[in-house]
Amino acid sequence: MSDDLGAVLKDRKIVLGVTGSVAIFKACELTGRLRRAGADVRVVMTLSATRLALPDLFRSLSGNEVATELFGSSLGSNPHVDLAVWADLIVVAPATANVLGKVAAGIADDLLSTLIMAARSAVVFAPAMNTRMWENPVTRENMRKLRGLGYRFVEGEAGWLACGEEGKGRMAEVSGIVEAIGDALAPEPDLDGLTIMITAGRTEEPIDEVRYLSNRSSGKTGLALAREATRRGASVVYVTGASSVVPPQGVEVVNVGSAEEMKEAVLRELPRVDVLVMAAAVADYRPSEPLRGKIKKSVEPMNLSLVPTDDILALAGERRRDDQVLVGFALETQGEIDAAAAKLRKKNLDLVVVNNPVAPDSGFGKDEVRAAILDADTAGAELRRVAKSDLAKELFDRVVGIRRKRG
Numbered sequence: 580m581s582d583d584l585g586a587v588l589k590d591r592k593i594v595l596g597v598t599g600s601v602a603i604f605k606a607c608e609l610t611g612r613l614r615r616a617g618a619d620v621r622v623v624m625t626l627s628a629t630r631l632a633l634p635d636l637f638r639s640l641s642g643n644e645v646a647t648e649l650f651g652s653s654l655g656s657n658p659h660v661d662l663a664v665w666a667d668l669i670v671v672a673p674a675t676a677n678v679l680g681k682v683a684a685g686i687a688d689d690l691l692s693t694l695i696m697a698a699r700s701a702v703v704f705a706p707a708m709n710t711r712m713w714e715n716p717v718t719r720e721n722m723r724k725l726r727g728l729g730y731r732f733v734e735g736e737a738g739w740l741a742c743g744e745e746g747k748g749r750m751a752e753v754s755g756i757v758e759a760i761g762d763a764l765a766p767e768p769d770l771d772g773l774t775i776m777i778t779a780g781r782t783e784e785p786i787d788e789v790r791y792l793s794n795r796s797s798g799k800t801g802l803a804l805a806r807e808a809t810r811r812g813a814s815v816v817y818v819t820g821a822s823s824v825v826p827p828q829g830v831e832v833v834n835v836g837s838a839e840e841m842k843e844a845v846l847r848e849l850p851r852v853d854v855l856v857m858a859a860a861v862a863d864y865r866p867s868e869p870l871r872g873k874i875k876k877s878v879e880p881m882n883l884s885l886v887p888t889d890d891i892l893a894l895a896g897e898r899r900r901d902d903q904v905l906v907g908f909a910l911e912t913q914g915e916i917d918a919a920a921a922k923l924r925k926k927n928l929d930l931v932v933v934n935n936p937v938a939p940d941s942g943f944g945k946d947e948v949r950a951a952i953l954d955a956d957t958a959g960a961e962l963r964r965v966a967k968s969d970l971a972k973e974l975f976d977r978v979v980g981i982r983r984k985r986g
């Protein structure tokens with residue numbers, strides 16, 4: 580364990596949730612490692628976990644009483660709330676398919692699941708299960724949902740499972756779990772001092788006073804970006820059009836409606852930001868003459884005359900300073916890499932995130948997308964399925980890299 584990690588864990592209050600998996604033996608080592616690093620560890624075991632290992636084992640390893648009961652607990656009458664308030668972080672290792680399913684479904688029927696529901700701290704899951712359970716679409720869906728809700732995961736490589744089979748589902752090594760805990764407790768503040776503008780959501784272009792043209796963007800990518808940037812210490816200016824998600828805490832929200840309003844907001848804020856990430860789905864066309872009132876219904880066919888909207892990203896590319904980092908998003912459904920590379924050059928961008936939201940399991944309203952992050956060198960680039968939260972992390976790693984290179 581690095582000195583830095585030791586410093587992060589020292590005196591931190593960690594609830595270790597232990598569930599009924601054969602990988603429970605690794606939880607013993609994890610308890611010892613966290614305790615040795617100076618963390619105060621309170622173990623909460625599910626009933627199934629107590630069938631595989633005795634609470635006394637974890638009491639001895641953690642140096643604290645082990646909690647197993649929601650009712651009649653020696654911790655008091657509200658052990659779930661008391662532990663949730665006490666904890667700086669909750670880590671569930673091993674996490675069974677069952678506990679993931681319960682949390683994803685909002686079930687709180689024992690101490691651990693109720694405690695997780697009451698938690699405001701980070702929750703890290705280290706799943707462990709047989710490959711058949713891991714590959715079950717219900718488990719995949721539960722993990723996708725939990726990630727989208729901000730729960731963290733640390734996963735192991737495929738390999739030999741404690742049950743004797745080989746495949747996916749093996750719990751991460753203890754060192755990986757300790758690292759994930761350290762990361763959740765003290766993310767690297769590598770965006771500290773930077774002002775980052777993120778555009779999110781979709782624009783709405785009025786047809787008349789009750790109707791508009793728009794698209795299917797949910798705003799989830801912009802949300803993931805804003806969360807990640809805030810977590811890493813940036814001040815975020817969040818310019819959002821219509822969206823199906825609520826802006827994250829701690830950002831400066833600028834609400835806009837149409838592409839024209841988004842253009843005005845972006846160009847107004849541009850001089851004061853260090854980084855601009857244009858993740859919003861901005862309309863390319865708008866009705867030429869929005870009408871007053873409501874267009875009356877008629878049996879006659881109707882033509883809507885559309886005119887192109889201004890290209891906000893290209894305008895920002897023209898006005899940018901050399902010290903700013905400009906990131907565009909390119910939504911492409913075929914020839915994605917070439918189309919995005921052309922956009923990067925034409926619009927004077929540092930990076931472009933190309934994504935295909937209409938591919939299966941990708942995009943609109945989902946927590947995952949098929950995407951690639953490109954700079955001028957696109958050699959070997961290809962789209963891959965990635966959680967929007969991981970895409971945000973990778974993108975800001977690249978932004979940090981660009982700024983470091985520039986000195």
Ligand SMILES: Cc1cc2nc3c(=O)[nH]c(=O)nc-3n(C[C@H](O)[C@H](O)[C@H](O)COP(=O)(O)O)c2cc1C
Nearest residue numbers: 598599600601625627628675676677678707708709
């Ligand atoms: C010996 C044994 C090992 C098990 N290992 C796992 C496992 O690694 N992962 C898993 O999801 N379930 C495993 N199970 C099944 C769970 O214990 C079962 O789904 C239980 O209801 C989980 O309860 P809990 O999530 O409240 O601990 C195992 C069961 C047995 C009998």
